Amino acid sequence: MKLKKLTLRGFRGFNGERSILIHDRLTLISAPNSHGKTSISEGFEWLLYGFTSKVATAESKDEYKDSYRNIHFLQPESPSVKVVVQDGSTETELLAILSGSDAVLRVDGQVVSAWPFADALEKAPRPFILQHALKDLLLAAPVDRFNRFAALLGFEELTQVHKDLMAFCTKPPLPNAAKSLIADIDSLVIKLAAAPDLAPIAKSIKKGHQQMSATRALIKKHARSLLPPNVPDAELLSGLLKKKNEATAKVFDGAVEVGAFAPDEVTVIDEEEKALLTLVKTDAVALLAQLAKQSAQHRIAREMRFYAIGVELLQEAPTVCPFCDKELSTADADHIRGRHASLLGEEQGTKALAETQRALETMLSDLGQRISEYYKRVASRTTGLLKAKESLPQLEALLTGDDGANLVVIASALQEIGDAVSSFIAEGKILRAALTDVQSSLRQPVVGTTIGEQLGTSLVKYLAAGRTVRSVIGKHASGLDVAHKALLDAVNKVAGTATISLLIELLEKDRKIEKRLKIAGVIDGLKVLKTDVDSFVMKIMLAAISGELAQDVMEWYKRIRTAGDPDVHFAGFDMKKTAQGGRVQIKASSYGKDLVSAVSSLSESKLNALGLCISIAINLKEASPFEFLIIDDPIQSWDRDHEIQFIHIIRELVERGKQVLLLSHNGEWIRQVRSNCADFNGFYYEITGYTDDGPVIKLLPWVEPKQRLQTILAIIEDQGADNVRLQQAEEELRQVLHQYACALHESVKGTPKNPATLNADKLRKILLECSIPTALVNRVMTIFETLDDAHHAEPGYSPNRQKLRQYYGTAVDLSQAVEAKAKEQKTIRAVPLTKTA
Amino acid sequence: MSTKQTSSSVLPPGPPINLPSPRSRRQELLEALLASTRNPTHARILKAYMTSQTVQGAEEEFSKIIEELVDET
Numbered sequence: 080m081k082l083k084k085l086t087l088r089g090f091r092g093f094n095g096e097r098s099i100l101i102h103d104r105l106t107l108i109s110a111p112n113s114h115g116k117t118s119i120s121e122g123f124e125w126l127l128y129g130f131t132s133k134v135a136t137a138e139s140k141d142e143y144k145d146s147y148r149n150i151h152f153l154q155p156e157s158p159s160v161k162v163v164v165q166d167g168s169t170e171t172e173l174l175a176i177l178s179g180s181d182a183v184l185r186v187d188g189q190v191v192s193a194w195p196f197a198d199a200l201e202k203a204p205r206p207f208i209l210q211h212a213l214k215d216l217l218l219a220a221p222v223d224r225f226n227r228f229a230a231l232l233g234f235e236e237l238t239q240v241h242k243d244l245m246a247f248c249t250k251p252p253l254p255n256a257a258k259s260l261i262a263d264i265d266s267l268v269i270k271l272a273a274a275p276d277l278a279p280i281a282k283s284i285k286k287g288h289q290q291m292s293a294t295r296a297l298i299k300k301h302a303r304s305l306l307p308p309n310v311p312d313a314e315l316l317s318g319l320l321k322k323k324n325e326a327t328a329k330v331f332d333g334a335v336e337v338g339a340f341a342p343d344e345v346t347v348i349d350e351e352e353k354a355l356l357t358l359v360k361t362d363a364v365a366l367l368a369q370l371a372k373q374s375a376q377h378r379i380a381r382e383m384r385f386y387a388i389g390v391e392l393l394q395e396a397p398t399v400c401p402f403c404d405k406e407l408s409t410a411d412a413d414h415i416r417g418r419h420a421s422l423l424g425e426e427q428g429t430k431a432l433a434e435t436q437r438a439l440e441t442m443l444s445d446l447g448q449r450i451s452e453y454y455k456r457v458a459s460r461t462t463g464l465l466k467a468k469e470s471l472p473q474l475e476a477l478l479t480g481d482d483g484a485n486l487v488v489i490a491s492a493l494q495e496i497g498d499a500v501s502s503f504i505a506e507g508k509i510l511r512a513a514l515t516d517v518q519s520s521l522r523q524p525v526v527g528t529t530i531g532e533q534l535g536t537s538l539v540k541y542l543a544a545g546r547t548v549r550s551v552i553g554k555h556a557s558g559l560d561v562a563h564k565a566l567l568d569a570v571n572k573v574a575g576t577a578t579i580s581l582l583i584e585l586l587e588k589d590r591k592i593e594k595r596l597k598i599a600g601v602i603d604g605l606k607v608l609k610t611d612v613d614s615f616v617m618k619i620m621l622a623a624i625s626g627e628l629a630q631d632v633m634e635w636y637k638r639i640r641t642a643g644d645p646d647v648h649f650a651g652f653d654m655k656k657t658a659q660g661g662r663v664q665i666k667a668s669s670y671g672k673d674l675v676s677a678v679s680s681l682s683e684s685k686l687n688a689l690g691l692c693i694s695i696a697i698n699l700k701e702a703s704p705f706e707f708l709i710i711d712d713p714i715q716s717w718d719r720d721h722e723i724q725f726i727h728i729i730r731e732l733v734e735r736g737k738q739v740l741l742l743s744h745n746g747e748w749i750r751q752v753r754s755n756c757a758d759f760n761g762f763y764y765e766i767t768g769y770t771d772d773g774p775v776i777k778l779l780p781w782v783e784p785k786q787r788l789q790t791i792l793a794i795i796e797d798q799g800a801d802n803v804r805l806q807q808a809e810e811e812l813r814q815v816l817h818q819y820a821c822a823l824h825e826s827v828k829g830t831p832k833n834p835a836t837l838n839a840d841k842l843r844k845i846l847l848e849c850s851i852p853t854a855l856v857n858r859v860m861t862i863f864e865t866l867d868d869a870h871h872a873e874p875g876y877s878p879n880r881q882k883l884r885q886y887y888g889t890a891v892d893l894s895q896a897v898e899a900k901a902k903e904q905k906t907i908r909a910v911p912l913t914k915t916a
Numbered sequence: 917m918s919t920k921q922t923s924s925s926v927l928p929p930g931p932p933i934n935l936p937s938p939r940s941r942r943q944e945l946l947e948a949l950l951a952s953t954r955n956p957t958h959a960r961i962l963k964a965y966m967t968s969q970t971v972q973g974a975e976e977e978f979s980k981i982i983e984e985l986v987d988e989t
Contacts, residue, residue: 252979601957607955
């Protein structure tokens with residue numbers, strides 16, 4: 080893909096729209112500093128990547144915020160960059176319009192989400208060699224240099240992987256359950272380490288999971304030492320517990336802890352409260368209302384039973400009344416049978432009544448059970464604590480001195496929790512009574528909803544009391560936990576059971592200790608993963624920067640070197656390992672000796688040259704769909720010899736197929752580039768001024784027409800000139816005729832034209848419109864007939880020297896006619912030919 | 917100008933691995949890294965990182981591994 084045309088509008092240093100055509104081989108743009116030159120390379124960068132390297136590498140992104148929009152560009156118009164590219168014979172227009180901080184992309188007018196070559200953009204080297212980026216690369220802090228080299232090599236993803244995994248391995252996230260387990264075991268290990276006789280166990284635990292068997296053996300050995308001989312392993316814990324309890328019971332037999340509600344317990348209790356309320360206030364009330372509606376069925380059911388007995392007795396004595404033993408008329412007997420039959424028709428209703436009664440009985444029975452379970456969930460954990468109320472004198476004796484504060488905590492908790500639980504129990508009794516009322520009323524003929532409402536009210540109060548209990552437990556749990564531990568320590572101290580308690584804890588927490596050590600193993604393993612990732616990234620980077628790439632860079636670097644250079648030079652790449660990971664090291668040598676680093680040893684001009692060589696080597700080495708290379712201000716701090724050397728490199732880049740767009744602040748150097756690359760006949764632009772509308776860009780001749788005429792004459796008169804030289808004279812003729820036509824147009828019509836856009840017909844039209852005598856125009860056109868034939872000739876084609884001499888005469892005549900026209904018009908317009916002469 | 921001599925590369929030797937090409941994509945890079953990993957826990961973390969394409973994926977997998985250890989019976 081090559082560039083054809085760039086149009087900038089409202090972007091960076093450009094306010095009004097400016098377009099420049101890009102030559103197929105070499106385009107030069109010369110401009111003093113701060114005249115919008117870099118805005119051109121930034122325009123290409125932004126269009127392709129959506130950002131510029133200046134912004135991407137800026138330490139403060141804020142400083143560049145909204146900087147893509149030219150300050151003078153009027154709202155609400157949107158800045159845009161348009162580039163016409165050519166791929167083979169296909170031309171495509173790419174347009175990026177700034178929208179907020181993003182860009183709207185269009186390909187040949189159609190909006191797209193990404194460029195058609197987006198994949199290549201990610202993979203291919205960036206076709207830019209930017210002075211500011213080169214400096215940033217080489218003079219960056221080591222960690223940044225690694226990342227910027229990686230970016231230059233297309234390794235952004237590698238650095239992201241590196242960064243992600245380094246951060247993860249350094250600080251892995253632990254779930255809460257693991258944190259709590261770790262805290263529990265670590266606190267036990269601290270206590271062990273403080274107990275002189277058990278410190279070896281603490282040391283053994285610290286050695287990790289691989290030492291777990293030895294740790295277990297050590298624990299058992301200590302446990303056995305406190306128990307009668309030959310106690311089996313399975314009975315060690317129970318044996319220790321028995322011994323400890325016997326000893327501590329003499330001092331204090333109880334507990335003052337009350338565990339706080341775990342988050343999952345809170346969730347379960349909250350859900351149960353909601354379910355109980357729904358059960359009573361919705362389901363039960365609905366069934367009670369239904370029962371009230373079915374109340375009439377009570378009488379029907381009784382009547383049905385009554386008449387069923389009558390019908391049964393009538394079968395035994397059809398003429399006797401089954402209810403009073405008197406003689407029964409046929410009509411009365413029919414009435415009994417008819418009434419029974421009629422009641423049978425309403426049997427369905429009585430069945431429904433029975434079902435409602437059964438459903439309510441089941442529901443109320445379930446409710447009773449759930450109320451009991453709710454009580455256990457909320458208040459059962461307080462039983463041990465509340466029992467300790469009876470042992471306050473013992474607690475006062477045990478918790479003395481500094482532990483006195485714990486006694487206050489216990490007393491306060493006993494008071495508040497005790498009151499809350501009492502209230503909870505009282506409300507529970509009321510609720511039970513309400514429940515019994517409902518249960519006993521189910522079989523009564525008339526049931527109102529009042530008892531159901533009473534049940535609901537009681538339940539609400541009961542649950543509120545339950546929540547109060549939960550709340551006071553939450554308030555005192557952590558204080559009681561501390562107090563409980565202090566109490567245990569005090570009890571152990573008085574009872575002489577400190578060691579046995581720790582051994583019990585060790586045996587009880589055997590699995591927890593093992594898990595703690597396994598977790599430690601996994602966390603420690605991340606250090607290995609971190610090293611592996613770092614080593615892997617370093618290997619890839621080293622492979623990428625050493626070998627062929629290093630050789631290529633060295634080759635380019637040698638071409639910039641001059642004979643007079645002191646032998647202090649770039650000497651290749653290496654990777655250096657530091658505490659923060661791998662770093663790209665740029666090596667240098669001085670007369671055969673390795674130096675610490677190129678960055679600290681090479682001059683700025685050599686570092687600049689090195690940066691150029693790295694970029695060139697990468698751009699030529701890696702496969703890329705981009706045939707162009709944009710080089711912005713490459714020569715800085717260079718002496719003349721090095722500048723000339725670099726012109727040879729530019730020639731080579733073009734000859735190796737790269738379309739080069741070269742921008743420089745150094746007009747004299749650009750002139751030398753044109754002179755050394757005269758045969759490329761590229762485009763040369765000069766930014767001659769700058770206003771709030773943006774830069775003033777002029778297209779100037781690549782080579783002055785008079786110089787071309789001299790070249791043509793020199794070739795014609797050189798009898799030794801071969802076909803290639805004569806063909807060059809023909810090409811120079813074409814160029815010079817185009818240039819004179821454009822100069823004529825500008826002096827007569829007042830508007831410039833690009834010589835590269837002319838052909839024979841357009842040229843003829845200009846000459847005639849500007850009143851060049853027809854005879855001379857016809858002679859000029861004769862030249863084009865020959866030149867066009869020559870253009871399509873076979874490779875061995877030999878131009879006619881005599882004809883060339885004749886054509887040279889015509890070109891000179893045209894030059895004189897153009898100059899005469901310019902004088903005739905008395906136009907003082909700046910004619911490029913004279914400006915750059 | 918410093919003339920202090922540099923030490924040679926201090927890259928750890930490590931097992932031989934098939935390095936991806938300089939411009940390999942993320943997936944290829946991670947596959948190569950995964951292939952060079954012998955530790956099953958690390959493999960799980962790397963696979964999760966590959967699948968999710970975010971470091972959060974690796975963190976979640978690590979949490980899962982730790983939770984499995986905590987819940988182990």
